[in-house]
Amino acid sequence: GQTAPEKPEIIKCRSPEKETFSCWWKPGYDGGLPTNYTLLYTKENHPEVIECPDYKTSGPYSCYFDKKHTSLWTIYIIVVNATNEKGSNASEPFFVDVTYIIEPYPPTNVSLTVEKKHLLVKWFPPLLVDVKYGWLTLVYELRLKSEKAQEWEIHFTGKQTHFKVFSLHPGENHVVQVRCKPDHGFWSEWSPESYVQIPKIFQEKDMTVW
């Protein structure tokens, strides 16, 4: 028969650039009735209860907090209510500080240029991230392999947004991806795969030491 909805569960909150953030929840069984979800929150040193400012921007079962509603170094206490004709059920409170949930989008515009003795890889920070001003510091990691190979070769490039790769397989197609991480936070996903064909006559860098 028709019942009150099961309690929803808040599953994740993330900020892509330390200026806004989003939270997502998983609905429970809706009791066989149309069910409405409301996200309510309070903030450390702001005890009044506020409703989610934007349920749309981050997709279904989500709440998007724009710049005006986002503070760092502040604990948010978030609860989601599920309501239908038969009743209502609230999630467990979810405690989050935006400071510790930074997960950027992948780097953009990865470009590959075959030069005389190396492959030059260049990229840009993800969109909307303010690296120039120093509010967010990003570091990068690049991975590359010949299309036939199994193992990736990984290079940590620090804050640099370009990198020269010397260890290449002449005559083979290579795939390259880049990802980034804030100074304190989570790695992004890898960028989409970029491909480059290394010419057969490619001159390996002379690695003789003596």
Added chain:
Amino acid sequence: LPICPNGSVNCQISTGDLFDRAVKLSHYIHSLSTEIFNEFDERYAQDRGFITKSINACHTSSLNTPEDKVQAQQIQHEDLLNLVLRVLRSWNDPLVHLVSEVQGIKEAPDTILWKAIEIEDQTKRLLEGMEKIVKRVQPGDLGNEVYSLWPGPPAVQVADDDSRLFAFYNLLHCLRRDSHKIDNYLKLLKCRLIQDSSC
């Protein structure tokens, strides 16, 4: 890398180098603070609901610090530098207490003690560096007013394990938060003052 090579006279480190060292230290201190917090949280704080009690409980929360990028952009760099100094100074006594308190915690792993000592040492070094930077950037009175926002360790009966553990949890929670603030502001100041906001 010695501050000044031996025998050099009037060796003057550039402000940029001072900022480089400060940012390396602040980054390291926050990483350690995160590790010690996570280690303590996993071992002693699971399912005790400490986070609900640590809301509004940092001794530095009365300091009016910027909470987002817009506020940080609007604040003068002299004021932001002085805020960093105040937050750092407000941790002198609590860090001394933290190191002594760790040794009283049941089966506390050596790693927690080692990190507490390392954080205390490196925070002192960072404070020294910041005082040099502030003297360089705004010659004049450093404003070394003696103050301590920290009310001292809570009066806790030795037997009351839960209260003692919460007091420790809250200190680590606030340390993680404040060390992140310091690191964030210093990276921002470095970009603004040294790299002309073009990092």
